[in-house]
Amino acid sequence: MGITERKEREKQEMRDKIIDAAISMFLEEGYEKTSIRNIAEKIEYSPATIYLYYKDKDELLYDVQKQAFGKLDDVFREKITAADPFERLEQICRTYVWFGINNPELYDLMFIIKAPMNAIDDNEWHNGDQALNALIGCVTECLSKQEIRFSDPRVAALSIWSMGHGLISLNIRCRIKEELIGDIDKEKMINKCINEYVQLIKK
């Protein structure tokens, strides 16, 4: 029965087509201008067609978000290489923030905007699992080697993540006034904060 499988494959290809169009539109024009109608136009289909493959926009955005997390995972695999756990923790922090600063539209979709989370009920969200597990695994190792000044791995992971997310999201949303950073540029200032934080948590 190759035909039902082909149909299934074609269905997936169409979904990919939609997601690819959406993500490229995201990167080029940003979230605000990425409408169902624009995506439909880009893939040369009617807007209504998209609703044959996705129940609503939130569900579509959830899949785009998954794609975006794939990119973060790729960067993590490439950059997080150190064997020493604390060194690796430092790599995780720096890579995460680097990704956020250099991919603001993707980061927005992954961590700032609400929309994709409407598609899924609380704690069924698995898009961020891989990156989060890398962090949890790493802090757990750091803790067992007594290399960081935390007592609980979960508190450690959430704290470190929050610090990184705070820096990125305040920057993306233009809440950091130049008065607060002095003469250097914002990215340099953010890196300074990470430097200090890494020293702060080091035992």
Next chain:
Amino acid sequence: MGITERKEREKQEMRDKIIDAAISMFLEEGYEKTSIRNIAEKIEYSPATIYLYYKDKDELLYDVQKQAFGKLDDVFREKITAADPFERLEQICRTYVWFGINNPELYDLMFIIKAPMNAIDDNEWHNGDQALNALIGCVTECLSKQEIRFSDPRVAALSIWSMGHGLISLNIRCRIKEELIGDIDKEKMINKCINEYVQLIKK
């Protein structure tokens, strides 16, 4: 010539009416459902009338944001009372996060959504000045007394703020999985993170 002054006063009263309607709508229905049309209906005017007092929605949201910051400033004045700078820093952290967790819609408008920032060109934003200055003043004092493990007040202020903002905004946007916090509730976990952070930065 009391008449031009009365006109000016009436103009301001109308603006206040619009902002009050907007902010109550924000608190009751959230950002998504706060439309110009809904606000107009609430104050019993035509939508077009609002455009006689505000150039566009972003400019209106900027004023609503100002109101929200006023509420934060009130809470700060009430709760930030310690004379000792480090103790005061701890109060600032806890009060800020408390405010964010308990006023998610206001916090959203102040620090997460982009919209109100479109109304103003970068670094003309003064809505957050009072709270930020409280923080900067406090860390500067802490530094001069050598009570915190930072070398630069700006790095210290941005770091502390980012930690608080990270915790609040990840929570508001439902990015914190229960898996990461264990059995206790999210607010407790967030408080644990603050406890640890306060210990971390203490010299």
Next chain:
DNA sequence: AAATTTACTGAACAGTGTTCATTTTTCAAA
């Protein structure tokens, strides 16, 4: 070749921010 299932779309609905010609109200001068 006909019938049936699948894929797709045009048109509509209800909503959004925003503009503008037109009407209503206000208020000083005749």
Next chain:
DNA sequence: TTTGAAAAATGAACACTGTTCAGTAAATTT
């Protein structure tokens, strides 16, 4: 007190948005 100009308010429209659904076109089965 009536008149005329200035100010305030609005109805209707424009160009969007997400979404639905009846109807058309294509593919597959009988």
